[in-house]
Amino acid sequence: MSSDVKFHHRQNNFGGHDSICTACLVTVACVEDESEFAYRESQHVCDSINLYWASQDRLSVLVADEEAAAHSLSAVKLSRPS
Numbered sequence: 001m002s003s004d005v006k007f008h009h010r011q012n013n014f015g016g017h018d019s020i021c022t023a024c025l026v027t028v029a030c031v032e033d034e035s036e037f038a039y040r041e042s043q044h045v046c047d048s049i050n051l052y053w054a055s056q057d058r059l060s061v062l063v064a065d066e067e068a069a070a071h072s073l074s075a076v077k078l079s080r081p082s
């Protein structure tokens with residue numbers, strides 16, 4: 001797999017943690033213990049179809065990134081089609 005793939009970690013609504021691939025935007029793991037991320041992420045390979053959709057929807061990365069969202073609420077509104 002590509003070694004330059006990065007993952008965004010965030011707390012989910014169920015008290016656990018999600019790991020989202022920043023390249024293809026797929027949630028690669030939903031775990032209770034963040035120590036499980038390393039294995040799941042090491043097994044992840046981006047699907048070319050998901051990479052395509054991610055390239056078409058780059059703004060959703062900002063929505064997934066809670067820090068970015070906190071700094072720019074207007075960007076969140078713009079990137080969420082109604």
Ligand SMILES: [Zn+2]
Pocket residue numbers: 005021022023024025026044045046047
């Ligand atoms: Zn990926």
